[in-house]
Amino acid sequence: MRIVKPESLHQQAYHIIKSEILEGVYQPSERIVEAKAASKLGISRGPVREAIRMLIQDGLLVYNDGYVKVYTPTVQDVIDLFQCRESLEALAISLAIHNISENEKEKLQENLIASYQANEKKDIIELGKLDQAFHDIIIYASKNKQLTELLEMIRAKIHYMRSNMVKENFYPTLVEEHERIIDLLFSGDEKGAQEYIRQHIRKGLDGVLMHIDKSVSK
Structure with a gap:
């Protein structure tokens, strides 16, 4: 999936990455690499960085051992x-x-x-x-x-x-x-x-x- 809608890039990135987390494209504890996600979406790293920040706020991503990873619930x-x-x-x-x-x-x-x-x-x-x-x-x-x-x-x-x-x-x-x-x-x-x-x-x-x-x- 790539950016297509005429709205803010970070919001688009947020919705796409969130959807992929919810649907199991990313697995629990899987590392999210900013540069890789930006390349996949066809945008710069700035909007992806903001999307990741929003997803951390949602609790779907977490900082773990210095990396951003998908939340693993207990x-x-x-x-x-x-x-x-x-x-x-x-x-x-x-x-x-x-x-x-x-x-x-x-x-x-x-x-x-x-x-x-x-x-x-x-x-x-x-x-x-x-x-x-x-x-x-x-x-x-x-x-x-x-x-x-x-x-x-x-x-x-x-x-x-x-x-x-x-x-x-x-x-x-x-x-x-x-x-x-x-x-x-x-x-x-x-x-x-x-x-x-x-x-x-x-x-x-x-x-x-x-x-x-x-x-x-x-």
């Missing part, structure tokens, strides 16, 4: 991240009950149909994308900008962890649980929706921990 990192996600998404669905638009409701229904189809085809990659989109719709429906920004960083790290640490479909009841979340959201059951999405996220954590790659440090 088991405790996974647990900590899901605990944050649980509390924040419980707040998000509570706010979404009061603020969700008709268009967002339609998007949730469409997502559910597509998720059932992907599940039938055992398309794990597509199902993962739909799962992420499902939660995003609810988060954006909260209409709370600060909450959305907090969850964006968490969402990126969780996507990275699932892409690099989980090698199979670990969550057979995922789609049915999404349907239940929609029912609670649309019915306005704030307490029920909060508790159910907490359970849903805890089950997701259990699934990640059950299938976590043995090479991840503890």
